[in-house]
Amino acid sequence: MARFVIRRLxxxxxxxxxxxxxxFLLLQLVPGDPVRVALGTxxxxxxxxxxxxxxxxxxxxxxxxxxYLRRALTGDLGVSFRSGRPxxxxxxERLPATLSLAVTxxxxxxxxxxxxxxxxxxxxxxxxxxxxxVFSQFGVSVPDFWMGIMAILLFSGVLGWLPPSGYxxxxxxxxxxxxxxxxxxxxxxxxxxxxxxxxxxxxMLEVLSEDYVRTAEAKGLRTRVVVLRHVLRNALIPVVTVxxxxxxxxxxxxxxxxxxxxxxGIGRLTYDAVAAxxxxxxQGAVLLVAALFLLVNLVVDILYARLDPRITVK
Amino acid sequence: MxxxxxxxxxxxxALMLAAVAGCSGGEGVDVDGNDGAGAGGVLNAAIGGExxxxxxxxxxxxxxxQVLENVFDTLVxxxxxxxxxxxxxxEWTTSDDQLTWTFTLREGVTFSDGSPLTAEDVVYSxxxxxxxxxxxxxxxGTVKSIEAADPKTVVVTLNAPTPNLLANLGGFKGVAIVQxxxxxxxxxxxxxxxxxxxxxxxYSSGDSIRLVRNDNYWGEKPxxxxxxxxxxxxxxxxxxxxxxxxxxxxxxxxxQQVPGLLDGDDPTVRxxxxxxxxxxxxxxxxxxxxxxxxxxxxxxxxxxxxxxKAAKFGLATVNQTAIPRNSAFYYEYAxxxxxxxxxxxxxxxxxxxGLTMDLMVxxxxxxxxxxAQVIAAQLEAVGITVKIRTLDFAQWLDEQGAGSFxxxxxxWLGNIDPDEFYYAQHHSDGSFNFHKYANSTVDRLLDQAxxxxxxxxxxxRYEQVAKQIVDDASYIxxxxxxxxxxxxxxxxxxxxxTDRAIxxxxxxxxx
Numbered sequence: 001m002a003r004f005v006i007r008r009l010x011x012x013x014x015x016x017x018x019x020x021x022x023x024f025l026l027l028q029l030v031p032g033d034p035v036r037v038a039l040g041t042x043x044x045x046x047x048x049x050x051x052x053x054x055x056x057x058x059x060x061x062x063x064x065x066x067x068y069l070r071r072a073l074t075g076d077l078g079v080s081f082r083s084g085r086p087x088x089x090x091x092x093e094r095l096p097a098t099l100s101l102a103v104t105x106x107x108x109x110x111x112x113x114x115x116x117x118x119x120x121x122x123x124x125x126x127x128x129x130x131x132x133x134v135f136s137q138f139g140v141s142v143p144d145f146w147m148g149i150m151a152i153l154l155f156s157g158v159l160g161w162l163p164p165s166g167y168x169x170x171x172x173x174x175x176x177x178x179x180x181x182x183x184x185x186x187x188x189x190x191x192x193x194x195x196x197x198x199x200x201x202x203x204m205l206e207v208l209s210e211d212y213v214r215t216a217e218a219k220g221l222r223t224r225v226v227v228l229r230h231v232l233r234n235a236l237i238p239v240v241t242v243x244x245x246x247x248x249x250x251x252x253x254x255x256x257x258x259x260x261x262x263x264x265g266i267g268r269l270t271y272d273a274v275a276a277x278x279x280x281x282x283q284g285a286v287l288l289v290a291a292l293f294l295l296v297n298l299v300v301d302i303l304y305a306r307l308d309p310r311i312t313v314k
Numbered sequence: 315m316x317x318x319x320x321x322x323x324x325x326x327x328a329l330m331l332a333a334v335a336g337c338s339g340g341e342g343v344d345v346d347g348n349d350g351a352g353a354g355g356v357l358n359a360a361i362g363g364e365x366x367x368x369x370x371x372x373x374x375x376x377x378x379x380q381v382l383e384n385v386f387d388t389l390v391x392x393x394x395x396x397x398x399x400x401x402x403x404x405e406w407t408t409s410d411d412q413l414t415w416t417f418t419l420r421e422g423v424t425f426s427d428g429s430p431l432t433a434e435d436v437v438y439s440x441x442x443x444x445x446x447x448x449x450x451x452x453x454x455g456t457v458k459s460i461e462a463a464d465p466k467t468v469v470v471t472l473n474a475p476t477p478n479l480l481a482n483l484g485g486f487k488g489v490a491i492v493q494x495x496x497x498x499x500x501x502x503x504x505x506x507x508x509x510x511x512x513x514x515x516x517y518s519s520g521d522s523i524r525l526v527r528n529d530n531y532w533g534e535k536p537x538x539x540x541x542x543x544x545x546x547x548x549x550x551x552x553x554x555x556x557x558x559x560x561x562x563x564x565x566x567x568x569x570q571q572v573p574g575l576l577d578g579d580d581p582t583v584r585x586x587x588x589x590x591x592x593x594x595x596x597x598x599x600x601x602x603x604x605x606x607x608x609x610x611x612x613x614x615x616x617x618x619x620x621x622x623k624a625a626k627f628g629l630a631t632v633n634q635t636a637i638p639r640n641s642a643f644y645y646e647y648a649x650x651x652x653x654x655x656x657x658x659x660x661x662x663x664x665x666x667x668g669l670t671m672d673l674m675v676x677x678x679x680x681x682x683x684x685x686a687q688v689i690a691a692q693l694e695a696v697g698i699t700v701k702i703r704t705l706d707f708a709q710w711l712d713e714q715g716a717g718s719f720x721x722x723x724x725x726w727l728g729n730i731d732p733d734e735f736y737y738a739q740h741h742s743d744g745s746f747n748f749h750k751y752a753n754s755t756v757d758r759l760l761d762q763a764x765x766x767x768x769x770x771x772x773x774x775r776y777e778q779v780a781k782q783i784v785d786d787a788s789y790i791x792x793x794x795x796x797x798x799x800x801x802x803x804x805x806x807x808x809x810x811x812t813d814r815a816i817x818x819x820x821x822x823x824x825x
Binding site (some may be wrong): 031032033034036037038039040041042043044045046047049050051082083084085090093094097149152153156157160163164165166167259260261262263264265268269272274275276277 | 363367372446447449504518519547558708726746
């Protein structure tokens with residue numbers, strides 16, 4: 001097990017190295033000059049050259065990359081082009097907001113998707129099943145920003161239950177955090193729930209047709225017991241992967257939703273960094289997201305073994 | 315496994331319910347505690363985006379200056395008519411040759427940390443901008459030296475007479491007086507120390523900036539305990555925040571809703587003509603836009619009223635000379651009526667037919683995207699096919715710098731003195747002359763007006779410049795937009811300013 005983890009960590013390091021190189025090269029291909037954006041419309045050529053030199057953008061690309069890599073190895077991801085602050089700090093301080101949004105959204109999705117998926121599999125073809133499929137189609141096809149705006153107008157505007165946007169740290173005031181996270185998390189969660197419901201349903205259906213389920217039923221076990229003990233446990237295995245992948249992608253920041261709800265997470269940071277062509281911040285954010293993705297995948301692989309003894313971690 | 319999941323799920327539902335309950339418990343107006351009767355409360359202001367940093371000399375973002383306007387001071391500052399009035403300097407004299415300006419600083423001014431603000435700080439601040447070639451170095455183009463004669467006297471020596479020196483030194487907070495130790499510690503980017511009415515207490519990246527009253531402020535003490543700026547980029551959400559009471563003030567209103575909001579009284583929405591202008595620019599390095607007849611044809615083909623209605627929902631004043639009506643330099647000149655026949659005739663004269671014109675606009679300023687569609691339809695009527703290219707601003711600037719465009723639409727914001735905008739955009743050496751306009755008469759007039767100290771003569775020169783620029787259709791000016799801001803009924807003492815400076819020092823919050 002330990003060897004497995006170590007090997008996976010080493011692989012992850014190689015992947016991260018690849019990520020830095022790809023991101024760095026891609027940024028060079030993106031049109032747009034960060035110096036001009038930073039200076040706005042009024043400047044003279046000397047100011048332009050001075051700022052370019054201060055940011056190190058006048059160096060050859062190879063030098064810029066290896067400089068970046070050398071510093072990144074010591075945990076220094078450079079300095080934000082626009083704010084002049086260390087990227088490591090900027091990226092890390094956005095992590096709690098994104099984490100709390102992603103986790104809440106996934107929990108929200110699971111709460112909806114599991115019961116809905118299970119019932120709709122057991123009562124396949126019933127009214128509930130049809131309703132679940134309509135719901136899931138709706139959630140996947142309606143754009144999340146539109147759903148977000150509608151949610152704001154309804155829950156904040158008409159009903160006045162929830163604040164339309166903003167953020168309070170969980171550590172600062174859990175109650176106010178919850179009231180602020182509810183709308184964005186529900187908006188994101190609804191989409192995730194739609195995807196999950198389908199997976200839970202089809203995974204359940206597959207297991208329901210297995211021989212051992214028929215045997216269990218033949219033994220005279222109650223449906224409830226069959227479903228909970230035999231079907232669900234086995235049906236969950238592929239679902240866990242989907243939940244994890246969803247969580248990992250939400251950790252990358254839900255850009256549109258974070259921007260809409262003024263949520264200070266990685267997504268909004270990325271959005272601002274792209275607009276400003278703030279390369280160091282963008283690289284830092286992508287690197288962090290990639291690292292989170294790898295971490296979640298590692299955890300899932302370990303979890304697999306726990307869920308299904310037939311799978312062994314080699 | 316599944317059981318754990320379900321338990322977690324239960325906890326989430328409980329949390330959500332608690333959240334809903336917590337809200338109905340009266341969270342409407344968040345004033346961050348502090349309920350003392352005499353206290354002024356904390357004003358929540360929603361701005362459209364996050365400042366890139368809080369160093370006034372290094373940022374160029376309007377979002378930064380919305381905050382910094384309340385934190386820093388300049389030697390002089392524009393009043394509501396944009397005339398320069400005493401701020402840190404109480405009076406100033408000019409030598410007979412106009413090359414030496416002597417400023418007397420206000421008595422007893424300190425930075426917010428209590429340390430005195432002296433002539434040395436002024437010298438340090440200006441030299442920092444000049445020596446490090448920071449964004450506003452161009453405003454000091456004619457400055458030879460800055461010296462502190464004594465702790466209360468600053469002497470600015472010039473290479474050439476500079477009649478708009480006051481506007482350069484006080485037009486906005488980009489030339490603010492900063493504290494050396496604050497700069498050298500690097501804290502200025504997030505915890506700047508100024509001498510203004512408020513102090514930055516906390517900057518939480520991505521979320522908010524909290525200001526508290528500066529008890530050492532030299533002017534009348536602000537009534538508010540503080541101001542909390544949040545960054546809400548979606549205007550619908552910002553308006554919802556204002557209506558719901560989470561926010562007391564915002565300038566990020568959905569433009570299509572502003573005309574309707576102007577009639578209501580809660581929120582109060584006010585709109586005043588701004589000093590900004592928006593224009594269409596044709597690339598004179600490319601054929602056939604080097605031909606003045608083609609440019610004039612396009613100027614005649616445009617219906618500015620229709621463009622304004624579409625792009626600004628009528629909240630703008632059409633203008634053909636850039637200089638807004640409320641400016642001392644305003645010059646009434648509007649030779650281009652919407653005249654399709656005239657436009658066709660001019661195109662015939664130029665021997666141009668079946669022209670396809672590339673028009674570059676940016677999603678950063680949505681009004682350019684909307685206006686472009688109207689412009690395209692209007693030019694279609696005179697036989698010009700417009701291909702609209704919508705780019706993000708970084709790429710837009712790139713293409714502009716490379717000269718890869720037939721035409722673009724953009725605005726120029728916060729204009730006070732014509733030297734600044736006319737010179738940069740229409741002098742053949744201007745830093746913003748990307749459309750390659752060159753007219754030696756205009757160059758000469760701009761050079762003269764720059765150093766002309768007689769105000770009447772100077773104004774006359776700029777009128778000649780304006781006329782020539784319009785006749786040559788160097789830029790095809792379209793309109794001066796209004797600036798619209800909204801605030802809740804609780805807010806008193808706030809005025810919308812034409813230069814879009816956001817000042818909260820005289821604002822009070824009723825509770």
